[in-house]
Amino acid sequence: xxxxxxxxxxxxxxxxxxxxxxxxxxxxxxxxxxxxxxxxxxxxxxxxxxxxxxxxxxxxxxxxxxxxxxxxxxxxxxxxxxxxxxxxxxxxxxxxxxxxxxxxxxxxxxxxxxxxxxxxxxxxxxxxxxxxxxxxxxxxxxxxxxxxxxxxxxxxxxxxxxxxxxxxxxxxxxxxxxxxxxxxxxxxxxxxxxxxxxxxxxxxxxxxxxxxxxxxxxxxxxxxxxxxxxxxxxxxxxxxxxxxxxxxxxxxxxxxxxxx
Numbered sequence: 001x002x003x004x005x006x007x008x009x010x011x012x013x014x015x016x017x018x019x020x021x022x023x024x025x026x027x028x029x030x031x032x033x034x035x036x037x038x039x040x041x042x043x044x045x046x047x048x049x050x051x052x053x054x055x056x057x058x059x060x061x062x063x064x065x066x067x068x069x070x071x072x073x074x075x076x077x078x079x080x081x082x083x084x085x086x087x088x089x090x091x092x093x094x095x096x097x098x099x100x101x102x103x104x105x106x107x108x109x110x111x112x113x114x115x116x117x118x119x120x121x122x123x124x125x126x127x128x129x130x131x132x133x134x135x136x137x138x139x140x141x142x143x144x145x146x147x148x149x150x151x152x153x154x155x156x157x158x159x160x161x162x163x164x165x166x167x168x169x170x171x172x173x174x175x176x177x178x179x180x181x182x183x184x185x186x187x188x189x190x191x192x193x194x195x196x197x198x199x200x201x202x203x204x205x206x207x208x209x210x211x212x213x214x215x216x217x218x219x220x221x222x223x224x225x226x227x228x229x230x231x232x233x234x235x236x237x238x239x240x241x242x243x244x245x246x247x248x249x250x251x252x253x254x255x256x257x258x259x260x
Contacts (some may be wrong), residue, residue, distance in 0.1 A: 001058045006108040007065075013105060014039075014068055021075045028078060031170045035074045038151055043067040045225075046147035052221035062113055066120040066144045069105065072096045084170050086125070087197075093125045112136075120144045127194055128216070142218040149213050150222060153231040156210060160238035177203045179240055185209065189248045192255065207239050214252050223259040232256060 018036050022029050046067040050060050073096030074084065081089035097118050100106060106114040119137030123129055124144045133141060159171050167177075184199040185208050194216055195209040211232060217223055226232065236249045 001061060002108040007061065009108075010065060010105060011068065013103070014072070017072065017103075018075060021079050023079075028082075031078055031084070032075060034155070034170065035071055035078070038155060039068065039071050041151045041154070042070065042144075042147045045150045046143060048225070049143060049146060049219055049221045053219065062109075062117060063140060063143055065106075065109075066117050066124075066140055067147055069096065069100060069117070070121050070124050070144055070148065072099050078170075083174070085173050091125070093122050097122050116140055124148055127196065145216065146218050146222040149217065150225055153210065153213075153226070153235075154229070156207075157231055157234040157238075160207070161234065172203055173200075173206065175200060175203045175206055179204070181205060181208065181240075181242075181245070186244050186248065188212065190244075190251065192251065204239060207235050208245075208248065211235050211248065211252050214255055217259070220259070223256060227256055227260050 018032065021032050043064055046063045047060065050063050055063065071092065073092035073094070076095060076099065077086075077089050077092045078084060083089050084092075086092055100118060100121070106117060109117070116134075116136050117140070119133060120140040120143070123133065123137075123141045129138060129141055129145070156171060159168065180202050181204050182199050182201045185195050185205045188195045188199070189208060189212045192215050193212075195205075195212045197209070200206055200209065214226065214232065217226070232249070232252055236245075239245050239249075
């Protein structure tokens, strides 16, 4: 286990790293703050899940560092490409691993733990977890993906509730806010499958994708949090209701209830 001072050094590096991206561009600054606030909340969420799982002190330390560093690639992505969309820039997870390596951030960890942390970060944004991942890497990947999704649900449900006429391209990923819903998205969800991002055609498609994240949740505590905070209901409220949307919502709610 690394010392408290060494852990503080990593946190201080992260703080200074984020500060370096602030400019006179208020839109960029706003999105940098959104991403930094998200990261700090993910650290809290992963601690919550970790405590439920009764992780050891060393395991909690590893989990917290994966959460703290999981989106470091986002800041450079925003500054360089002015978009949070990986397909229009580059994979922010892979970019994050490169930044971690270039800055030797994990030098105080043993080589095995370094690889576990980088494995979780590299795979936190993928459509699914590769079956070939080592057991330890797969565990922290699942843990990080759960904590990440919990906070993204928080961000988007607050945005949908309070949006009004204000539009944030960072959150909406540039998708048009039109009534249409893609057949491919509905088909994936009715099969209890994860929605493929290539099929997103509208903001409503993205909301449905976010409902479908329930099929990619890994730990009992995460399901409890989702139910307690009513995330699925809040996204459903932000969608146009139709027979197929109602059917999808019933399926995800039934799945959540079963898992709880």
